[in-house]
Amino acid sequence: GDSVTQMEGPVTLSEEAFLTINCTYTATGYPSLFWYVQYPGEGLQLLLKATKADDKGSNKGFEATYRKETTSFHLEKGSVQVSDSAVYFCALSDPGLRNQFYFGTGTSLTVIP
Amino acid sequence: KAGVTQTPRYLIKTRGQQVTLSCSPISGHRSVSWYQQTPGQGLQFLFEYFSETQRNKGNFPGRFSGRQFSNSRSEMNVSTLELGDSALYLCASSPMAGGNSPLHFGNGTRLTVT
Numbered sequence: 269g270d271s272v273t274q275m276e277g278p279v280t281l282s283e284e285a286f287l288t289i290n291c292t293y294t295a296t297g298y299p300s301l302f303w304y305v306q307y308p309g310e311g312l313q314l315l316l317k318a319t320k321a322d323d324k325g326s327n328k329g330f331e332a333t334y335r336k337e338t339t340s341f342h343l344e345k346g347s348v349q350v351s352d353s354a355v356y357f358c359a360l361s362d363p364g365l366r367n368q369f370y371f372g373t374g375t376s377l378t379v380i381p
Numbered sequence: 382k383a384g385v386t387q388t389p390r391y392l393i394k395t396r397g398q399q400v401t402l403s404c405s406p407i408s409g410h411r412s413v414s415w416y417q418q419t420p421g422q423g424l425q426f427l428f429e430y431f432s433e434t435q436r437n438k439g440n441f442p443g444r445f446s447g448r449q450f451s452n453s454r455s456e457m458n459v460s461t462l463e464l465g466d467s468a469l470y471l472c473a474s475s476p477m478a479g480g481n482s483p484l485h486f487g488n489g490t491r492l493t494v495t
Contacts, residue, residue, distance in 0.1 A: 309488070310488050311471055311473075311488045311489050312486040314483045314485070361481070368414075368429065368437050371416075371423060
């Protein structure tokens with residue numbers, strides 16, 4: 269079945285460091301891919317998405333490219349800020365599965381000044 | 382535009398009781414999904430409703446049920462509560478069915494079963 273594998277955390281970085289959070293997926297169809305972010309005490313917020321191979325999603329300095337050949341959707345940011353501290357979730361949605369999303373286990377990021 | 386609203390934010394219940402959680406989707410959104418989030422299992426899909434019909438259901442026991450009203454608001458019910466039901470329950474809405482529409486989440490209802 270469909271699934272998402274996300275790198276284990278927690279991740280601790282200094283401010284202005286480069287961030288990569290790895291995400292790979294398994295899907296039977298042609299999924300859409302998403303990154304969500306969750307701040308303490310809140311629900312998940314959509315960070316970026318890509319709906320087909322080679323699409324690049326970007327938002328707030330974060331980027332991720334849909335790589336079909338490696339079944340990956342790694343999240344990157346060139347220079348992290350303290351305000352980026354949160355839990356990040358990779359997710360896929362297979363249209364054939366009627367809007368059911370599959371989420372990774374989440375990666376906790378802490379950025380220290 | 383108002384976001385997804387979930388009520389209540391916090392609930393404390395005793396084993397064996399039942400509970401009802403409420404979700405108001407973003408205006409115009411017709412699909413509502415429910416997820417259970419726990420530290421051990423992460424986010425697990427409960428069910429999805431579209432136009433008052435349950436279209437998809439996750440792998441949860443029959444104690445977990447839901448419904449959607451004509452105004453797209455949704456409720457989720459858990460009967461005969463168990464300690465393991467303690468979790469953050471997240472509701473998410475999207476404008477239509479189909480996997481290309483991103484989910485928009487509420488802030489969740491934190492359920493504690495004692």
